[in-house]
Amino acid sequence: MSQLPLQSAELFHQNCYVGGEWVAATSGAKLEVDNPASGEIIGNIPDFDASDTQHAIAAAAEGFQQWRRTSATTRSDHLYRWYQLMLDHSDDLATLMTLEQGKPLAEAKGEVLYAASFLRWFAEEARRAYGDTIPGSTPDQHIIVTRQPVGVSAAITPWNFPAAMITRKAGAALAAGCSMVVKPAEATPYTALALAHLSQQAGIPAGVFNVITGNPVIIGQTLTSSPTVRKLSFTGSTAVGRKLMAQCAEHIQKVSLELGGNAPFIVFDDADLDQAVAGAMASKFRNTGQTCVCANRFLVQDGVHDAFVSKLADAMSKLQLGDGFAEGTTQSALINRAAVEKVQQHYSNAIQQGATRVFGPEPHDAQGNFVAPVLLTGINPDMQICQEETFGPLAGIIRFDNEAQAIQLANDTPYGLAAYFYSQNIHRVWRVADALEYGMVGINEGIISNPSAPFGGVKESGLGREGAREGMAEYEESKYLCMGGA
Ligand code: SIN
Numbered sequence: 001m002s003q004l005p006l007q008s009a010e011l012f013h014q015n016c017y018v019g020g021e022w023v024a025a026t027s028g029a030k031l032e033v034d035n036p037a038s039g040e041i042i043g044n045i046p047d048f049d050a051s052d053t054q055h056a057i058a059a060a061a062e063g064f065q066q067w068r069r070t071s072a073t074t075r076s077d078h079l080y081r082w083y084q085l086m087l088d089h090s091d092d093l094a095t096l097m098t099l100e101q102g103k104p105l106a107e108a109k110g111e112v113l114y115a116a117s118f119l120r121w122f123a124e125e126a127r128r129a130y131g132d133t134i135p136g137s138t139p140d141q142h143i144i145v146t147r148q149p150v151g152v153s154a155a156i157t158p159w160n161f162p163a164a165m166i167t168r169k170a171g172a173a174l175a176a177g178c179s180m181v182v183k184p185a186e187a188t189p190y191t192a193l194a195l196a197h198l199s200q201q202a203g204i205p206a207g208v209f210n211v212i213t214g215n216p217v218i219i220g221q222t223l224t225s226s227p228t229v230r231k232l233s234f235t236g237s238t239a240v241g242r243k244l245m246a247q248c249a250e251h252i253q254k255v256s257l258e259l260g261g262n263a264p265f266i267v268f269d270d271a272d273l274d275q276a277v278a279g280a281m282a283s284k285f286r287n288t289g290q291t292c293v294c295a296n297r298f299l300v301q302d303g304v305h306d307a308f309v310s311k312l313a314d315a316m317s318k319l320q321l322g323d324g325f326a327e328g329t330t331q332s333a334l335i336n337r338a339a340v341e342k343v344q345q346h347y348s349n350a351i352q353q354g355a356t357r358v359f360g361p362e363p364h365d366a367q368g369n370f371v372a373p374v375l376l377t378g379i380n381p382d383m384q385i386c387q388e389e390t391f392g393p394l395a396g397i398i399r400f401d402n403e404a405q406a407i408q409l410a411n412d413t414p415y416g417l418a419a420y421f422y423s424q425n426i427h428r429v430w431r432v433a434d435a436l437e438y439g440m441v442g443i444n445e446g447i448i449s450n451p452s453a454p455f456g457g458v459k460e461s462g463l464g465r466e467g468a469r470e471g472m473a474e475y476e477e478s479k480y481l482c483m484g485g486a
Pocket of ligand 1: 160161164235258290291292293449
């Protein structure tokens with residue numbers, strides 16, 4: 001791409017950021033990055049091999065030695081500066097994101113603010129790395145517990161939130177005193193490299209925040225086979241998370257995994273239907289259906305089923321499919337051809353088993369990576385759409401009869417990231433919130449992501465939490481000091 005539409009052209013980097021320097025792969029190898037909406041090549045990025053990755057780990061180890069000795073206030077100030085720089089450059093960051101990821105520009109701007117909010121949250125939290133004092137077992141003994149940084153940390157981040165999934169990890173790591181090597185998705189490296197540029201501007205010392213690009217398998221193996229790396233945080237599929245966790249076993253690296261979901265969205269007869277439809281739209285169609293917390297299965301009770309379907313179809317008719325840069329676009333290109341084919345597969349599988357298309361065109365008529373929103377009724381739990389994340393704008397409705405059945409259907413999955421339900425009955429609200437086997441539950445709320453709240457799942461949706469107090473603890477170790485003879 002010849003001229004990028006950026007106000008600050010220096011934000012666009014085609015090299016990796018290691019030890020405070022912008023570097024190419026030693027071999028000179030590169031990967032192309034394209035715009036998923038047009039297929040146009042945006043640029044190239046270095047294809048790092050194992051030795052380049054080891055170099056980045058060594059740089060992070062040096063950075064760690066300096067960073068761990070800074071005061072919490074200094075770390076907080078740096079993170080706060082980084083946050084402000086993200087706000088100052090929010091238009092450019094959003095432009096880069098829409099170019100490489102495809103999401104509508106308004107959503108990209110929203111993501112920049114969401115991503116920046118993690119830096120602000122952890123800038124504040126950095127000052128609260130409190131320990132404990134505990135009464136000793138004899139009068140001359142004191143027990144003190146301090147919080148220490150885990151050490152060099154690695155992050156492997158996904159393409160669906162090119163900025164927020166980095167700041168959610170890096171904000172916590174840097175606040176705790178860790179250094180970090182980030183490997184962004186091959187599809188969306190430019191937002192990550194722009195964040196590295198801003199970290200440099202924010203005065204974060206060389207080696208503390210590093211961004212490397214290339215083959216995920218080689219880089220993942222190198223990060224997990226290094227005894228220097230003490231922590232890995234990964235956001236992505238359960239299949240890849242399982243492999244990485246096994247690899248981390250070699251050096252007993254600490255792991256945080258934010259993996260796949262299969263979110264139920266339950267609408268009870270006593271729900272406020274307009275509120276439920278607004279929540280359904282926000283949850284299902286955010287990022288064109290490409291989030292781990294997107295509603296994946298709508299469970300709607302008999303008494304409101306038809307009214308909900310009709311209101312949802314009406315709301316869906318107002319969605320606008322188009323290029324992420326076009327005015328008014330709310331749904332844009334999916335990330336690649338494989339994503340389009342997955343939606344088509346889930347659709348065909350559901351139709352073959354008796355589902356009915358009540359709104360939207362045939363997904364098989366998709367142009368390029370653009371899939372129009374589709375609504376299906378008559379879904380059942382045996383269909384692929386109920387068993388796997390669709391990660392696209394295909395919504396399917398299961399009809400249910402009673403509360404126990406809804407809970408059974410909702411929990412009948414190996415996943416446990418996010419769930420949503422709508423009810424105006426306070427007794428039901430507590431019962432259902434308690435019974436859902438999920439790490440996060442939206443109650444009369446379709447958007448639950450928030451830097452102050454612990455984000456993460458149970459079962460095969462992952463380990464650990466991001467954001468909130470818990471997010472920083474993932475990058476800390478407790479050290480117990482036992483002082484005797486005092
Ligand atoms: C994800 O889809 O992995 C993250 C979504 C969020 O942070 O809201």
